[in-house]
Amino acid sequence: MDKVVFEVFRFSPGEDVKPHFDKFEVPYQKGMTVLQGLLYIQSKLDGSLGLRFACRAGICGSCAMHINGIYSLACETQIAMLGEYIQVRPLNHLPIIKDLVVDMTEFWNKYKLIKPYLIHSKEIPEKEFLQSVDEREKLTRIVDCILCGACYAACPVVETHKDYIGPHAFVKANRFIRDSRDKGTYERLKIVGGDDGVFRCHTVFSCQEVCPKDINPSGSIAELKVLTTRAAFTAFDKSKLTR
Amino acid sequence: MRYFPVVVVGAGLAGLRAALEVNMHNIPVCILSRVHPVRSHSLAAQGGINGALGNHVRGVYDSVEKHAFDTVKGSDYLGDQDAIIRMCSEAPLRIYEMEHWGCPFSRTSDGKIAQRPFGGAGFPRTAYAEDKTGHALLHTLYEQIVRFEHSSEREDITVLDEMFVTSLIVDDSRCIGVVALNLKTGKFEAFHSDAVIFATGGSGRIYSNSTNALISTALGAYIPFVEGVPLKDMEFIQFHPTTLIGTNILMTEGCRGEGGFLVNNKGERFLANYDDSKKAMEVAPRDIVARNIQREIDAGRGFENSYVHLDIRHLGEKKINDRLPGIRDLCIKFVNIDPIVDPIPVQPGQHYTMGGIDTDINGATEVKGLFAAGECACVSVHGANRLGGNSLLETIVYGAIAGKSCAEYVTSLSQTRVGADKVESRQKDEEKRASNIVNQDGDVLICDVRDDLAKVMAQKVGLFRKEDQLKSALEDIKSAKERFTKVKFNAKSKSLIYNYEYINYLETDANITISEVIVKGALERKESRGSHFRLDFPKRDDAQFLKHTIARFSKEGINLSYKPVKIVKWEPKERKY
Numbered sequence: 001m002d003k004v005v006f007e008v009f010r011f012s013p014g015e016d017v018k019p020h021f022d023k024f025e026v027p028y029q030k031g032m033t034v035l036q037g038l039l040y041i042q043s044k045l046d047g048s049l050g051l052r053f054a055c056r057a058g059i060c061g062s063c064a065m066h067i068n069g070i071y072s073l074a075c076e077t078q079i080a081m082l083g084e085y086i087q088v089r090p091l092n093h094l095p096i097i098k099d100l101v102v103d104m105t106e107f108w109n110k111y112k113l114i115k116p117y118l119i120h121s122k123e124i125p126e127k128e129f130l131q132s133v134d135e136r137e138k139l140t141r142i143v144d145c146i147l148c149g150a151c152y153a154a155c156p157v158v159e160t161h162k163d164y165i166g167p168h169a170f171v172k173a174n175r176f177i178r179d180s181r182d183k184g185t186y187e188r189l190k191i192v193g194g195d196d197g198v199f200r201c202h203t204v205f206s207c208q209e210v211c212p213k214d215i216n217p218s219g220s221i222a223e224l225k226v227l228t229t230r231a232a233f234t235a236f237d238k239s240k241l242t243r
Numbered sequence: 244m245r246y247f248p249v250v251v252v253g254a255g256l257a258g259l260r261a262a263l264e265v266n267m268h269n270i271p272v273c274i275l276s277r278v279h280p281v282r283s284h285s286l287a288a289q290g291g292i293n294g295a296l297g298n299h300v301r302g303v304y305d306s307v308e309k310h311a312f313d314t315v316k317g318s319d320y321l322g323d324q325d326a327i328i329r330m331c332s333e334a335p336l337r338i339y340e341m342e343h344w345g346c347p348f349s350r351t352s353d354g355k356i357a358q359r360p361f362g363g364a365g366f367p368r369t370a371y372a373e374d375k376t377g378h379a380l381l382h383t384l385y386e387q388i389v390r391f392e393h394s395s396e397r398e399d400i401t402v403l404d405e406m407f408v409t410s411l412i413v414d415d416s417r418c419i420g421v422v423a424l425n426l427k428t429g430k431f432e433a434f435h436s437d438a439v440i441f442a443t444g445g446s447g448r449i450y451s452n453s454t455n456a457l458i459s460t461a462l463g464a465y466i467p468f469v470e471g472v473p474l475k476d477m478e479f480i481q482f483h484p485t486t487l488i489g490t491n492i493l494m495t496e497g498c499r500g501e502g503g504f505l506v507n508n509k510g511e512r513f514l515a516n517y518d519d520s521k522k523a524m525e526v527a528p529r530d531i532v533a534r535n536i537q538r539e540i541d542a543g544r545g546f547e548n549s550y551v552h553l554d555i556r557h558l559g560e561k562k563i564n565d566r567l568p569g570i571r572d573l574c575i576k577f578v579n580i581d582p583i584v585d586p587i588p589v590q591p592g593q594h595y596t597m598g599g600i601d602t603d604i605n606g607a608t609e610v611k612g613l614f615a616a617g618e619c620a621c622v623s624v625h626g627a628n629r630l631g632g633n634s635l636l637e638t639i640v641y642g643a644i645a646g647k648s649c650a651e652y653v654t655s656l657s658q659t660r661v662g663a664d665k666v667e668s669r670q671k672d673e674e675k676r677a678s679n680i681v682n683q684d685g686d687v688l689i690c691d692v693r694d695d696l697a698k699v700m701a702q703k704v705g706l707f708r709k710e711d712q713l714k715s716a717l718e719d720i721k722s723a724k725e726r727f728t729k730v731k732f733n734a735k736s737k738s739l740i741y742n743y744e745y746i747n748y749l750e751t752d753a754n755i756t757i758s759e760v761i762v763k764g765a766l767e768r769k770e771s772r773g774s775h776f777r778l779d780f781p782k783r784d785d786a787q788f789l790k791h792t793i794a795r796f797s798k799e800g801i802n803l804s805y806k807p808v809k810i811v812k813w814e815p816k817e818r819k820y
Contacts, residue, residue, distance in 0.1 A: 062278065112389050
């Protein structure tokens with residue numbers, strides 16, 4: 001394989017009437033990633049191509065996009081795994097700013113809804129909070145979320161219910177709920193168990209399929225359903241709800 | 244035009260920490276970043292953050308003083324000792340603070356923050372969260388920003404992402420704001436302020452073989468530099484010993500800290516054959532290990548004349564999965580190798596910019612109202628060679644220090660909001676400049692100038708330097724400047740919305756100038772110290788060069804001068820490990 005064809009989604013609101021695809025031929029080199037291909041296009045063929053990127057090593061979460069049918073990170077997707085024809089489109093469910101760049105405001109606002117920070121007791125130790133190896137183990141993988149938006153774009157519930165909080169925020173909520181240092185479980189369960197919360201999830205595992213960090217958002221959502229249900233059954237103890 | 248008492252440029256660890264500190268002083272603060280905060284390059288840091296916590300069984304006798312001494316020795320005595328002592332003494336406080344804010348550090352069997360051995364350190368003092376410490380810290384700090392946003396106890400903290408700062412406004416030797424391009428709208432916006440904190444990260448992408456994110460270019464150093472702010476010690480560029488072949492993605496020092504071996508094509512742990520690394524072996528400091536790897540490759544004892552093996556197989560599957568899961572993942576995804584089964588092909592690559600915006604021990608620059616922290620700044624705590632685990636530490640310690648001194652400065656001002664008209668007219672200048680830039684009609688591709696220069700820097704201004712090579716690099720820079728006057732813009736539209744061609748232009752322009760600063764500093768420094776190794780002057784020369792290089796910009800060119808190193812405790816000695 002000495003060259004590949006990229007079919008890239010293009011749309012500049014205000015300039016274009018409707019979206020279209022542009023085709024580009026890119027010389028292939030061993031080990032080339034989809035991001036490298038797009039940057040080749042951007043720097044050599046069409047400087048107006050809009051896309052997001054930063055770390056190029058699968059950790060910053062900038063370059064999640066729809067690549068040959070699957071939401072993945074362009075930077076860690078090897079062209080060799082895709083073949084000679086590559087189609088890229090932006091993340092779904094979010095307004096397009098330009099080409100592959102989407103407006104993620106709504107994504108971040110939903111993330112902020114679930115209080116994404118450690119809520120701890122007033123007493124702070126002089127040194128660290130002690131946390132056993134087993135307690136820390138509960139955070140393994142779930143803290144690896146890079147907030148790339150792949151799960152959000154793949155989620156069919158986001159498609160049909162605009163205010164659905166979304167898998168990325170549920171993962172974050174569960175990350176803190178699982179944390180032995182955190183005291184905000186009930187506050188968060190009230191949010192994730194609400195009208196736009198986890199019970200809208202249809203458990204189709206789309207989020208889990210696409211997660212580039214294998215975080216298993218579906219599993220987190222299931223856990224939150226259990227916790228919320230359990231809390232609801234004990235909800236008559238109102239002191240717990242307001243803690 | 245918008246006004247904020249304090250504007251922070253950059254939303255990595257240093258920028259976020261500085262902004263939190265300013266806001267803790269109940270001052271409204273605005274963070275401008277070219278990317279969303281959690282995309283910042285701080286999160287690529289893997290191995291950990293240093294602090295004398297004494298949590299490791301072999302670390303109980305560790306102390307702030309020992310940490311400081313290791314850092315001074317690691318810096319090849321070029322680091323300012325007062326600044327280093329300050330950083331090391333505040334380390335435990337800042338690390339505990341991050342833990343209290345929720346950072347998911349790995350744990351010891353007694354539930355404390357886990358620490359691992361790292362290069363150049365006398366004790367295991369590098370606190371870590373698996374091999375994703377930067378990611379853990381950055382997300383934690385951003386979470387705190389959100390908490391501060393939610394809180395009604397203080398003045399506002401405002402985060403404006405994808406706001407690309409293009410210039411700094413200095414009027415009457417006082418910093419009064421910045422102009423930024425809003426990438427989402429393609430419009431310039433002026434930010435009027437009483438103080439600015441620069442926290443833009445390193446300039447790694449000057450080099451073609453960098454571990455840095457693609458967004459880590461010289462612009463953060465260039466913008467203040469052309470406004471008259473001096474840069475310090477720019478010739479000191481760290482090359483990380485172990486970066487993945489091809490992509491130069493970082494393979495953390497933690498691989499060696501946990502017990503990994505470096506092996507040549509004869510199967511030897513070759514570090515034993517070199518005087519300066521035979522005792523510490525794989526955990527000698529980065530400058531030494533990187534040079535010895537390159538020497539092996541140059542002597543034909545590498546693989547395919549370009550790499551050696553980093554072998555962690557003997558650590559076993561469990562330890563690799565527990566402590567280095569990110570490394571395993573990167574190897575599988577980028578070179579299709581599972582380090583449990585096969586050794587990792589690694590080579591040295593550009594990693595860190597030790598030099599930067601010249602600041603004092605409080606993060607203040609020469610220009611009133613301008614502060615700097617993190618990799619873009621040079622206090623200097625890393626001197627001629629940074630120890631692994633000290634960069635994350637510097638970001639949160641000096642981020643907080645710069646934030647505090649900035650808050651005190653703003654509070655002490657008798658007159659605020661000065662020079663609004665200047666800020667407004669500067670925005671118009673930037674609009675005009677941008678329109679001139681994108682309407683150029685030459686025949687040279689911007690990326691070609693950028694990439695050719697980056698290769699020159701890697702080849703001629705790399706691990707080993709020599710007068711003729713450096714002079715030839717200066718010639719190459721000169722011709723890059725000439726080619727750069729004839730660039731073309733191939734975008735059909737001149738809109739500035741996510742116009743990376745325009746951004747590439749600004750970055751390449753900055754890379755050219757800062758490359759020249761690096762080369763000139765390297766040419767004048769006729770000695771070998773830390774990361775700066777001159778084949779024609781292979782010895783350290785304290786009599787002549789125990790001093791910081793200061794570079795200043797003028798229309799006529801770059802001027803170099805020197806400044807003494809602060810030695811308050813340890814007299815320079817020969818450096819061996």
